[in-house]
Amino acid sequence: MMKEKVNRTRMVHVRLTHDEYQKLQQRFQKTTCRKFSEYLRHCLFDKPVTTTYRNTSLDDFMIEMSALKKELNHIGNNYNQAVKKLHTLWRIEEFRKWITMNERDKIILFVKIDAIEHHLKKMAEVWLR
Numbered sequence: 001m002m003k004e005k006v007n008r009t010r011m012v013h014v015r016l017t018h019d020e021y022q023k024l025q026q027r028f029q030k031t032t033c034r035k036f037s038e039y040l041r042h043c044l045f046d047k048p049v050t051t052t053y054r055n056t057s058l059d060d061f062m063i064e065m066s067a068l069k070k071e072l073n074h075i076g077n078n079y080n081q082a083v084k085k086l087h088t089l090w091r092i093e094e095f096r097k098w099i100t101m102n103e104r105d106k107i108i109l110f111v112k113i114d115a116i117e118h119h120l121k122k123m124a125e126v127w128l129r
Contacts (some may be wrong), residue, residue, distance in 0.1 A: 061123050068116055075109050 033039040
């Protein structure tokens, strides 16, 4: 359903000090209003103003997840290199070395996956309170 376009023809001029204007601008920046005039109309007519906030626990979670993602990407790159090497192997001795290295990378991968699951469970507990 589209909103009707309202033609606003009246203007109101208000003089503010620099500090008053800055305070209004700071409050406006924390809202979901697209325009400063929209925010002022909300304030003038006692309409609810939706504000945004930052969740620091989510910020910490995102930092940890990005670090884990970086490590998983490195492990994935190692796997890609290992598979390319597998296609070029023609001696059994080299294949045995590859299997040993692959097992080590697999263990590292599973440890990182467990760490991700642990952090996800912690975040779920915080959010479900």
